[in-house]
Amino acid sequence: MNKQFFRDDIEELSKIFDKKIDIKKEFSNEDLKSIYKLMVELRKFEERVADLYAKGSIAGFCHLYNGQEAIAVGNVRAGKKDDAYITSYRDHGLMYACGGDPVKIMGELTGREIGCSKGKGGSMHIFDLEKKFYGGHGIVGAQTALGTGIAFEMKYNNKPNVCYTYMGDGGANQGQFYESMNMASLWNLPVIYIIENNGYAMGTSIERAVYDTHFFNRGLPFGVIGAEVDGMNFFDVYSKIKNAREFCIEKKRPVLLEMKTYRFRGHSMSDPGKYRDKSEIDEYKKVDPITQIKNYLIENKISTESECDKIDDEIFDRMNEVARLSLEAKEPDDVELYTDVYSH
Numbered sequence: 571m572n573k574q575f576f577r578d579d580i581e582e583l584s585k586i587f588d589k590k591i592d593i594k595k596e597f598s599n600e601d602l603k604s605i606y607k608l609m610v611e612l613r614k615f616e617e618r619v620a621d622l623y624a625k626g627s628i629a630g631f632c633h634l635y636n637g638q639e640a641i642a643v644g645n646v647r648a649g650k651k652d653d654a655y656i657t658s659y660r661d662h663g664l665m666y667a668c669g670g671d672p673v674k675i676m677g678e679l680t681g682r683e684i685g686c687s688k689g690k691g692g693s694m695h696i697f698d699l700e701k702k703f704y705g706g707h708g709i710v711g712a713q714t715a716l717g718t719g720i721a722f723e724m725k726y727n728n729k730p731n732v733c734y735t736y737m738g739d740g741g742a743n744q745g746q747f748y749e750s751m752n753m754a755s756l757w758n759l760p761v762i763y764i765i766e767n768n769g770y771a772m773g774t775s776i777e778r779a780v781y782d783t784h785f786f787n788r789g790l791p792f793g794v795i796g797a798e799v800d801g802m803n804f805f806d807v808y809s810k811i812k813n814a815r816e817f818c819i820e821k822k823r824p825v826l827l828e829m830k831t832y833r834f835r836g837h838s839m840s841d842p843g844k845y846r847d848k849s850e851i852d853e854y855k856k857v858d859p860i861t862q863i864k865n866y867l868i869e870n871k872i873s874t875e876s877e878c879d880k881i882d883d884e885i886f887d888r889m890n891e892v893a894r895l896s897l898e899a900k901e902p903d904d905v906e907l908y909t910d911v912y913s914h
């Protein structure tokens with residue numbers, strides 16, 4: 571049996587996460603601008619989704635990613651070709667960052683045939699096999715077992731890749747996550763569990779739901795090392811995931827990262843948000859991930875404020891175009907009711 575790491579080793583091993591990256595060496599100025607641009611795209615895409623939802627063009631459950639953009643963008647930039655991604659229903663941002671076509675994502679949200687799941691999955695079931703984006707899952711925590719299975723396939727077929735398996739802080743309380751983590755550890759699977767701790771599961775704060783709010787320690791009983799990450803900061807996300815990935819591949823071990831983050835919008839589109847004060851949201855707006863990267867660009871004279879404004883305006887126009895194209899697209903034919911569905 572291949573038992574490698576236990577509690578005593580963890581403190582020493584956890585140092586791998588602290589390996590600093592040299593930003594100047596790692597990213598060209600053009601890279602940094604494109605990172606800013608992608609984060610603004612995610613935000614403005616979601617703002618357009620909120621408008622279309624309010625107008626009745628998007629139906630059903632819908633959960634926005636505003637505030638959490640640094641995680642998806644930092645992950646995808648630190649990831650390598652053919653790494654896989656799987657997440658919860660709060661999925662538009664990660665799919666977008668993985669290179670998903672915004673028209674196909676919006677088409678999915680508006681129930682159009684051009685949608686990435688032919689308009690039949692909706693907001694919670696964004697999926698793109700080509701991008702190795704395995705969804706979009708509505709059952710809280712269920713994707714943790716699926717992501718572990720994807721990692722099993724990678725190991726089985728000797729692939730040099732990892733599966734980033736996302737969940738929320740609420741999802742991290744589901745039993746199957748622990749069953750999965752135990753198997754991942756026992757079988758040395760290349761999985762990076764990413765807990766997006768945005769402080770709330772629907773209207774319940776983590777303080778009301780869990781005894782130990784340090785989610786990054788949750789892997790300890792299974793010998794899975796973990797780290798806390800500033801999920802509002804692109805550079806912290808990037809470096810921790812990069813280090814975690816190296817460790818995961820070299821040591822062939824699962825890893826757990828807790829991204830401390832915050833969602834600026836409600837849980838879903840129907841959340842009046844009575845469980846938190848506006849002052850709390852305002853505090854987190856001070857560390858808005860997009861403002862942080864924008865400030866970096868300006869302070870390091872990579873972009874000026876007006877260049878950033880221009881990028882923002884262009885993206886705003888592009889998102890109007892994305893909305894227009896999706897709304898003009900055809901709805902699925904009736905025959906689609908009978909395709910891609912399981913029957914006994």
Ligand SMILES: Cc1ncc(C[n+]2csc(CCOP(=O)(O)OP(=O)(O)O)c2C)c(N)n1
Nearest residue numbers: 660708709710738739740741768770771772
């Ligand atoms: C098994 C299961 N239980 C309950 C729900 C209802 N539900 C939907 S989202 C949610 C909260 C999950 O919160 P978290 O994991 O923190 O993710 P976040 O919404 O904050 O991204 C709950 C309880 C569900 N979809 N599935």
Ligand SMILES: [Mg+2]
Nearest residue numbers: 738739770771
């Ligand atoms: Mg949460």
